[in-house]
Amino acid sequence: MTDPATWVDAYVRAWHTNEPADIGALFTDDAAYFTEPYARPWRGRDxxxxxxxxxxxxxxxxxxxYEPVAVEGETAVVKGVTTxxxxxxxxxxxxxxxxxxxxxxxxxYWMEQPA
Structure with a gap:
């Protein structure tokens, strides 16, 4: 498996640039992106x-x-805090x-921390 930190660092760069090429480079052609666990995902890079x-x-x-908290085969779980x-x-x-x-x-999965 590729190091999940490498992917997360690229995700954060894309998040700050919002450049379509940066975003698209993160995902496979047929990827699924769930904006919340039970929502219908965005399917495909475009x-x-x-x-x-x-x-x-x-x-x-x-x-x-952030920190990766679990890595098993192709799957990683990453815990983060956005300030x-x-x-x-x-x-x-x-x-x-x-x-x-x-x-x-x-x-x-994301949630706002209490003030």
């Missing part, structure tokens, strides 16, 4: 780029700290990477 840009982060400057000027979010990501370091399936 749909993921489109969905990402439709929900472009407008929270202002942010910092993201904005006015709020803090806890994140849990489940991702399945292919042998070339692209994500085939991504599910995000």
């Amino acid at each position: 749909a993921i780029v489109r969905g990402w840009l439709e929900r472009e982060d407008e929270g202002g400057p942010s910092a993201f700290e 904005y000027p006015d709020r803090v979010l806890s994140n849990l990501w489940v991702l399945r990477l292919d042998g070339e370091g692209r994500c085939a399936e991504f599910t995000e």
Whole structure:
């Protein structure tokens, strides 16, 4: 498996640039991106780029700290904290990477921390 930290670092770069090429490079052609665990996923690279840009982060400057908490075969679980000027979010990501370091399936769980 590709190191999940390498993929997460590229995800964070894409999150800050919102460049379609940066976003698309993260995912396989037929990837599934679940914006919440039971939602219908964005399917395929083009749909993921489109969905990402439709929900472009407008929270202002942010910092993201993370650590992989479990890695088993192609699957990794990553715990993170996103800090904005006015709020803090806890994140849990489940991702399945292919042998070339692209994500085939991504599910995000996030919640706002109490003030």
